[in-house]
Amino acid sequence: MMSSVAMTATDVQRTVEAVWRIEAAKLIAGLARFTRDVGAAEELAQDALLTALEQWPKSGVPDNPGAWLMATARNRGIDQLRRRRMLSRKHETLASELEMEQQMSGGRIEASADDEIGDDLLRLIFTACHPLLPTEARTALTLRVLAGLTTAEIARAFLVPEPTIAQRIVRAKRTLRDAQVPFEIPRGEELRRRLSSVLEVIYLLFNEGYAATAGGDWMRPALCEEALRIGRILAGLAPEEPEVHGLVALMEIQASRLRARSGPDGEPVLLLEQNRALWDRVLMHRGLLALARGESLGETRGPYLLQAGIAACHARAASAADTDWILITALYDELARLIPSPVIELNRAVAVSMAYGAAAGLELADRLAADGALESYHLLPSVRGDLLAKLGRHTEARTEFERAAQLTQNLRESRLLRDRAAACARAAAT
Amino acid sequence: MRVMVIVKANAQTEAGTLPSEEILTAMGRFNEELARAGVLLAAEGLHPSAKGARVRFAGGHSTVIDGPFIETRELVGGFWLWQVRSIEEAVEWLRRSPFRNSNEELEIRRVFDAEDFGPALTPELLAQQQRRAERIDRN
Numbered sequence: 001m002m003s004s005v006a007m008t009a010t011d012v013q014r015t016v017e018a019v020w021r022i023e024a025a026k027l028i029a030g031l032a033r034f035t036r037d038v039g040a041a042e043e044l045a046q047d048a049l050l051t052a053l054e055q056w057p058k059s060g061v062p063d064n065p066g067a068w069l070m071a072t073a074r075n076r077g078i079d080q081l082r083r084r085r086m087l088s089r090k091h092e093t094l095a096s097e098l099e100m101e102q103q104m105s106g107g108r109i110e111a112s113a114d115d116e117i118g119d120d121l122l123r124l125i126f127t128a129c130h131p132l133l134p135t136e137a138r139t140a141l142t143l144r145v146l147a148g149l150t151t152a153e154i155a156r157a158f159l160v161p162e163p164t165i166a167q168r169i170v171r172a173k174r175t176l177r178d179a180q181v182p183f184e185i186p187r188g189e190e191l192r193r194r195l196s197s198v199l200e201v202i203y204l205l206f207n208e209g210y211a212a213t214a215g216g217d218w219m220r221p222a223l224c225e226e227a228l229r230i231g232r233i234l235a236g237l238a239p240e241e242p243e244v245h246g247l248v249a250l251m252e253i254q255a256s257r258l259r260a261r262s263g264p265d266g267e268p269v270l271l272l273e274q275n276r277a278l279w280d281r282v283l284m285h286r287g288l289l290a291l292a293r294g295e296s297l298g299e300t301r302g303p304y305l306l307q308a309g310i311a312a313c314h315a316r317a318a319s320a321a322d323t324d325w326i327l328i329t330a331l332y333d334e335l336a337r338l339i340p341s342p343v344i345e346l347n348r349a350v351a352v353s354m355a356y357g358a359a360a361g362l363e364l365a366d367r368l369a370a371d372g373a374l375e376s377y378h379l380l381p382s383v384r385g386d387l388l389a390k391l392g393r394h395t396e397a398r399t400e401f402e403r404a405a406q407l408t409q410n411l412r413e414s415r416l417l418r419d420r421a422a423a424c425a426r427a428a429a430t
Numbered sequence: 431m432r433v434m435v436i437v438k439a440n441a442q443t444e445a446g447t448l449p450s451e452e453i454l455t456a457m458g459r460f461n462e463e464l465a466r467a468g469v470l471l472a473a474e475g476l477h478p479s480a481k482g483a484r485v486r487f488a489g490g491h492s493t494v495i496d497g498p499f500i501e502t503r504e505l506v507g508g509f510w511l512w513q514v515r516s517i518e519e520a521v522e523w524l525r526r527s528p529f530r531n532s533n534e535e536l537e538i539r540r541v542f543d544a545e546d547f548g549p550a551l552t553p554e555l556l557a558q559q560q561r562r563a564e565r566i567d568r569n
Contacts, residue, residue, distance in 0.1 A: 014516065014518045015518055015521075015522065017516070017518065018515075018516055018518035018519040018521065018522045019522055021514075021515050021516075021519050021522075022467070022519065022522055022523070022526075065522075118466075221543070222431075222515070225431075225513055225515075228468065228513070229467070229468030229469070229513065230468065231468070232465070232468035233466065233467065233468045236465060236466040236468075237466075258543075259543075282471055282472055282511060283471075286471065
């Protein structure tokens with residue numbers, strides 16, 4: 001019936017945590033189908049978790065922990081409904097509550113069919129990422145109900161105090177309840193919008209972990225892992241959505257570079273200067289597969305597939321010199337048409353310069369400078385300086401590097417830019 | 431974190447006997463479950479050691495020894511790469527695997543990850559630190 005070796009209290013605690021990690025999302029999703037309220041479902045699930053922590057040290061870990069948790073949570077839900085009914089002064093039972101009670105008591109205790117669980121999980125993902133909720137509420141709630149993280153773990157992930165996260169989650173649940181957000185999978189045009197919100201949340205989580213410097217709290221790279229896991233789950237649940245595969249591809253490929261991103265002092269290493277032997281080939285391979293899968297669905301590529309395509313160009317190049325800049329430029333052209341953004345335009349300028357020469361790239365960068373959109377963004381003068389230097393226009397390049405050095409907050413970067421300015425000054429003098 | 435889950439070889443795998451239809455189906459379903467949970471990174475089976483070789487280095491020489499190798503119980507029969515939050519989670523997944531009703535022993539090993547590398551651990555970082563130290567000494 002249970003693990004045959006006598007387990008210490010700590011062992012059981014850790015096992016319960018591991019079981020929670022595996023079962024939480026399915027449990028909450030399954031319960032939410034009955035309660036039609038994610039907050040209530042999450043609370044019932046938490047109650048079951050506490051009961052497990054109390055009972056399993058004595059009774060042992062059950063053979064099917066997921067089913068045990070579900071049965072415990074459902075029983076608690078039924079008790080609550082009955083108690084509410086008894087205490088209600090109206091002595092009337094809301095038809096919906098009676099129905100809910102019947103649904104919870106009836107039905108199989110065993111796990112539902114895979115399809116049902118899959119649908120419930122999808123409903124849960126869409127609900128947790130609902131656009132009604134502010135972004136920080138969506139990310140916190142997603143980590144809570146989909147990844148099964150505790151408030152403390154989520155707080156550590158975002159480097160904010162625990163009560164802040166607790167508040168965000170409480171408010172998120174209340175907003176969903178008050179707005180009576182239905183527990184369902186959106187359809188048609190609504191699906192597009194809601195899916196976009198889900199992908200945004202997952203990528204936000206990934207970037208929160210990816211952007212962190214090395215040597216930080218253990219939760220930061222773990223955030224990348226959580227985001228990747230949720231993304232992969234979503235890809236399994238919605239395999240016909242190209243942008244889901246695009247996002248997963250992008251995350252897998254970016255994650256493949258984690259070991260190469262930081263130098264010995266924790267300083268960031270630019271992609272083109274990274275030691276490619278440190279790129280993780282398992283993740284890279286998975287990313288390329290996901291990209292192929294997304295593209296094979298044949299629709300016009302969306303932003304995630306395009307960004308993944310660009311990341312894949314770098315992944316496929318054995319060295320920086322082997323990079324297919326022409327393909328990258330074509331992808332940036334498409335991306336810039338979809339999302340007219342000055343930052344994307346700047347990246348496009350760099351790609352164009354690598355593919356078609358510095359003059360071509362400078363033309364785009366000059367246009368950006370004239371637009372004035374990136375006035376306080378140090379990378380624009382930095383890129384212009386680089387291109388001007390390549391064209392032998394050293395005096396102008398020096399001015400750009402000095403301006404870039406002033407605009408950046410980062411001391412190390414500022415020093416590098418001043419060094420380049422000095423080098424241009426010397427070149428101009430010869 | 432990532433783990434490698436090592437499935438040991440046994441007399442059947444060393445004989446090149448394919449597992450039964452039933453087992454293959456069960457393993458397939460388990461791998462699907464792992465993939466659906468976002469846990470599965472890689473899963474591979476190894477041919478019997480008769481199709482492999484060992485290379486032994488000593489005193490600047492190398493010797494190649496063809497399989498099969500006799501210590502079946504210590505041979506690797508296959509492996510998984512999983513992304514999990516803890517060793518305990520990997521254990522829980524194994525308890526859900528077709529192995530739960532077997533007499534097999536599996537090994538879970540933690541894979542070195544990006545976050546395991548503090549400044550002194552990789553050879554290239556060590557070399558860089560050394561170079562910096564030399565520069566400081568010279569100055």
